Amino acid sequence: MRYRIRAEYRVSFDEPVREHHLQLRLAPADDASQRVLSRRLEAEGVSEPTRHRDGYGNPVHCLALMAPHQALSVEMHAEIETLLDNPLDYQPVSPDRELQWISESLRQAPRLWDFVLHRCPATADLAALGLGLPVPQPRPGKALMEQVHSVMDWVGRVCDFDPACTNVQPQLRTLLDKRCGSSADLAHLLISVLRGWGIPARFATGYVDPDFFTPDEDDEDTRPLEQQMRAWTDVLIPGAGWRGFDPAKGLVVNQSYVRVAVGRHAEDVVADRATFKGGDPSASRRSLRIEVVASS
Amino acid sequence: MLRQYQFQSAASSPPPPSRATAYHEFYQDDFHPREHYRPMWEHIQHAGQHLLDAKAREAHLTLHTEGVTFTLYSDQDEGIERVWPFDILPRIITAAEWRAIEAGLKQRVRAMNLLLKDLYHGQNVLKDGVIPPELIYQGKDFRREIMDIDPPHSIYTHIGGIDLIRDERGCYLVLEDNLRTPSGVSYMIENRVVERRILPEFFERYRVRRVEHYPALLLQALRYLSPRGEEAATIAVLTPGQFNSAYFEHTFLAKEMGVELAEGRDMVCKNDRVYLKTTKGLRQVDVVYRRVDDDFLDPLVFRRDSVLGVAGIINAWRAGNVAIVNAPGSGIADDKAVYAHAPDIIRYYLGETPILENVPTYQMTDARDRTYVLDNLERMVVKAVAESGGYGMLMGPTSTAGQRAEFVKKIQENPRNYIAQPVVQLSRHICYLDGELESRHLDLRPFVIYGRDIQVVPGGLTRVAMTKGSLIVNSSQGGGSKDTWVLAE
Numbered sequence: 160m161r162y163r164i165r166a167e168y169r170v171s172f173d174e175p176v177r178e179h180h181l182q183l184r185l186a187p188a189d190d191a192s193q194r195v196l197s198r199r200l201e202a203e204g205v206s207e208p209t210r211h212r213d214g215y216g217n218p219v220h221c222l223a224l225m226a227p228h229q230a231l232s233v234e235m236h237a238e239i240e241t242l243l244d245n246p247l248d249y250q251p252v253s254p255d256r257e258l259q260w261i262s263e264s265l266r267q268a269p270r271l272w273d274f275v276l277h278r279c280p281a282t283a284d285l286a287a288l289g290l291g292l293p294v295p296q297p298r299p300g301k302a303l304m305e306q307v308h309s310v311m312d313w314v315g316r317v318c319d320f321d322p323a324c325t326n327v328q329p330q331l332r333t334l335l336d337k338r339c340g341s342s343a344d345l346a347h348l349l350i351s352v353l354r355g356w357g358i359p360a361r362f363a364t365g366y367v368d369p370d371f372f373t374p375d376e377d378d379e380d381t382r383p384l385e386q387q388m389r390a391w392t393d394v395l396i397p398g399a400g401w402r403g404f405d406p407a408k409g410l411v412v413n414q415s416y417v418r419v420a421v422g423r424h425a426e427d428v429v430a431d432r433a434t435f436k437g438g439d440p441s442a443s444r445r446s447l448r449i450e451v452v453a454s455s
Numbered sequence: 456m457l458r459q460y461q462f463q464s465a466a467s468s469p470p471p472p473s474r475a476t477a478y479h480e481f482y483q484d485d486f487h488p489r490e491h492y493r494p495m496w497e498h499i500q501h502a503g504q505h506l507l508d509a510k511a512r513e514a515h516l517t518l519h520t521e522g523v524t525f526t527l528y529s530d531q532d533e534g535i536e537r538v539w540p541f542d543i544l545p546r547i548i549t550a551a552e553w554r555a556i557e558a559g560l561k562q563r564v565r566a567m568n569l570l571l572k573d574l575y576h577g578q579n580v581l582k583d584g585v586i587p588p589e590l591i592y593q594g595k596d597f598r599r600e601i602m603d604i605d606p607p608h609s610i611y612t613h614i615g616g617i618d619l620i621r622d623e624r625g626c627y628l629v630l631e632d633n634l635r636t637p638s639g640v641s642y643m644i645e646n647r648v649v650e651r652r653i654l655p656e657f658f659e660r661y662r663v664r665r666v667e668h669y670p671a672l673l674l675q676a677l678r679y680l681s682p683r684g685e686e687a688a689t690i691a692v693l694t695p696g697q698f699n700s701a702y703f704e705h706t707f708l709a710k711e712m713g714v715e716l717a718e719g720r721d722m723v724c725k726n727d728r729v730y731l732k733t734t735k736g737l738r739q740v741d742v743v744y745r746r747v748d749d750d751f752l753d754p755l756v757f758r759r760d761s762v763l764g765v766a767g768i769i770n771a772w773r774a775g776n777v778a779i780v781n782a783p784g785s786g787i788a789d790d791k792a793v794y795a796h797a798p799d800i801i802r803y804y805l806g807e808t809p810i811l812e813n814v815p816t817y818q819m820t821d822a823r824d825r826t827y828v829l830d831n832l833e834r835m836v837v838k839a840v841a842e843s844g845g846y847g848m849l850m851g852p853t854s855t856a857g858q859r860a861e862f863v864k865k866i867q868e869n870p871r872n873y874i875a876q877p878v879v880q881l882s883r884h885i886c887y888l889d890g891e892l893e894s895r896h897l898d899l900r901p902f903v904i905y906g907r908d909i910q911v912v913p914g915g916l917t918r919v920a921m922t923k924g925s926l927i928v929n930s931s932q933g934g935g936s937k938d939t940w941v942l943a944e
Contacts, residue, residue: 178723180755180766209727211773214599221755221770223725265588269581272592273599434754434766 160414161196161454164366166235166447168431173442175227179435184420184428185235185447186210187365188218191400193417196238203232215361215427217420227437238454241414247304252397254302260397261358271395274359277423280330281347284355288332292317297356304402307353307394311406314348320407322372322384327425342407343390343425349406350392350424359395361421363403364388364428366451368415371408386449388430393421417451477880477896478625480546491549491942494660499544504890511543511887513653523645525930526700539642540935542886545650545657546897546917550944553913556619556627559811560901561909562801564615567634567788568905569804571611575602575784585803586796589820593871594793595841596635596786598749600756604773607680611782614673615903616640616916620814621882628879629811630898632789632797633843635781636746639916640669640902641707642936647914650938662943664913669902670711673744676906677712680778681741689738690714691722691731693745695763700931705746715740719747724767727774742778743768749783791840791874792818814879819870828875829866832859835875836926837866850927852878881926884937886919896920898928899939913941 166185189195200208200220208220224231252260265271278284285294295310318334324341328334331351334344346362353360365388372384391405391412403412420428430447481492488496499507515538523539548556573580574591575598581588591597616637618630647666651658674690681688694705696718709716715731722740723730730737743765745752751761756769771777787793795816798809817824817835828835832851839847849862866873881896888895901915917937918928928934 178766180724182755206726209770209774211770212603214602221727221767223767225723225725266582266584269578269588269592270602272588276589276592432755432759434759 160241160368162239162241162366162368162417163452163454164235164237164239164417165450166366167449168233168235168445168447169230170232170431170433170443170445171230172435172438172444173229174438175229176435176438177225177227179224179228179231180433181222181224181231181233182432183220183222183233183235184213184217184364184430186218186220187237187239187417187419188212188216190418192241192243192412192414194240194242196240198235198237201234201236204228205231205233208233215420215422217422217428239417241417243412243414243416246399246402246411246413249396249399251302251304251399254300257303257397261395264395265359271359273423274361274395275354275357278354279424279426280332281328281344281424281426282351282354283331285331285351286355288335290332290335292335294355295352303358303394304396304399307358307396307404308411310352311349311404311409314345314352314406315409318345318348320345322407325387341390342405345406346390346392347424349404353392353394361393361401362390362424362428363393363412363418363421364390364425364430365419366417366449368453369451370415370453386451388419388447388449389416390425391416476623478621478623478882479894480621480882480884480897481894482885491547495544495547495657498657498660499892507543507887508890510653514541514543514649517649517652518645521645522703523642523649524703525642526702527931527933539645540921540930541646541649542888542919542935542937543650543654544885544887545938545940546884546899547661547940547942550942552627553941555810556901557911557913559627559629559809560615560617560903560911562805562807562810563617563629563632563797564612564634564903564905564909566797566801566804567615567632568610568612570800571782571785571788572609573804574787575604580800580803583803585799586793590790590792590796590871591787594787594790595872596749596784596790598757598784598787600769601773601782601784604769605775606772606782607682607775607778610680610905611785612788613676613680613780613782613905615905616900617903619811619899619901619915620879622814622879625882627811628814629794629797630814630879631791631843632794633900634789635786635843636748637900637902638701638704638746639900639918639930640912641704642930643900643902643912643914643916643939644669644707644711646916646936646938661940663940664943666912666914666939669904669912670708672904672906672910672912673708674712674714676904676910677714677742677744677778677780679906680780682775682778683739683741688741689731690742690744691717691740693717693719693722693743693747693765695747695751699746701746708744714744719762719764722765722768724765724771727767727771727776729765729768729771729777740777742780744780749786752779752783786841791816791838792820792871795874814876817875819866819873819875824875825866825870829863832862834878836878837862837873837875839872840874841872846931850878853925878926881920881928884917884919886921886935886937888921893923895923896926896928897937914939 319339327343422428616633678685692709729740751763835851837849883894919935921935
């Protein structure tokens, strides 16, 4: 699939601010599942944005506006070709050798340990929370791909997806009290279970096909939703490498998804991070408007 | 599932704690002064109590007048400014002893620098199983944000303050590697200045090597790092401000080096360059000697709520337009759990036998070590791995049952956050206290500068536990200090 993506980030302030630094994670990059055909970032009144890769390899654009101003607008345009026609099309490793495969991957790429060991309140150890929730346990002899599917289904049963919700619950405990959350919350819950098994699982964000936001034809009550960034969980699957699982949709991530950033949890991949002087930080208004168009 | 594949701790369990008596720096076993202390001993006897009392008072007054102070924090976190505590009798290290110390420190800093470069790039040390990856990835001071950044000249540990102690056998051991923002060097110099002023007659009897040139050596090393070349280098000391306990040192070093002292608000980043705001406009900065912790260095990258750092400085560093001293992320090399692997790190990167030994260390992530420590807590020193200054520590022999219970809980909740060491009887030295010669325990913090090459200033900060029998030497915990003399060949 090919997608044309436009992401418009705006921030405004009640009073002028200065020395405004902004970091944006909006632009996709090449990886095994996608190819960037074109990409540009435009900002009014700002010198050429600089670009680097963060510690997880995500592209980050940095902008700075020194002079006093009350608003800043940035647009990212990209054309992407997604390549993952069938995410289940790979040479599987037999279930009895899967752990060995993962262990060897960890040995060869120690950076993967971040996605096994890291815990924060949003990806807390479910057993340690003592909620009395029956948490899925690994089943020896079953293929990991199949097991992750089961856990994804479990997440969907434990926690409803609220498509209008864009907040991220900072605590897994709160999410499990509410039993309803954003795609990021569900991704955190899936990560929490898999890391408990010792399986590398990372938080991913990106854009999805516009069809995700169109109303359900069979349900007259549903309305079109504003396009948003999506969060899901990437899992290291033996024989396949990283494969995405979207517990909000119950889908294995395929060519309808465009990956933008990965990290240990949502905080690592925030779309915008800013500092400025002057003005009242609580009186700033930020918006991110996304427009994804399938071009073929 | 994967737990069974995790690496086992590479550091072997240490032997049970020794109960031997402390080594005495000054006296031999027969209570006669050691050879190199004899001239000093003769002078002390000749001077008598009256004169030594006067000298001690003069030292205190000098430090007071010069404003040589430090901030002592109470339980209420209300800083109390105190005159720097100083004992007039110097510690003396022979040239032969110093040769070994110097070689050991250079070896250690070189290896730790290679470790940092590797951890933030290829991670071969983890791939080869020399250090368990969990140790690094669960370390509070491992900074993923700086992965693959190349600091100028690949140097991370520009300034090291390595704490040494002397065990019961008289062997120098490394107690801690301080590779983030080690402090104390200003006090090392002030101690020497005061000693020279009040006891010039001592210096007539010894050929003591200089330490006062430390700022010049540091300046030389900082200039070497300048991306625009040494001649054009603009250098700034970045301080958290006057409320920081080491503010005296920040002002001292800036003044002695003749460079700018700045707070975060005095600087700005633009186009991946760091600038000082001056009355004549922006002035590009090439080297930032930061005395601000990583967490607060750049709110765009680390803690968002920091007002102490400079937004964008990490990007400027990444772009190669500024050098940051010490490099961000250096803290993982002085994590006390990583410290236990220092001998392996030296062997791995340098192919050499460690010259300076470690204090035996128990890893609380190792179930066997943990059980042993929890069963013998009253004989152990327990330390939080990323703390310094004597904070977050349990001194087993002097602890209460309540304190031990608190640490048992802490260790069980977060074993990665703690290590334990048997109580080493730090060596002792005579001090002149209230008209008496009393023996007190002490350690030594020599300072290492890594610029064009690695240099160790001959001397260091000798820290003294001022309370009789106490092993806590940290100035933040009420410790004092001595001038440290390294004798010329």
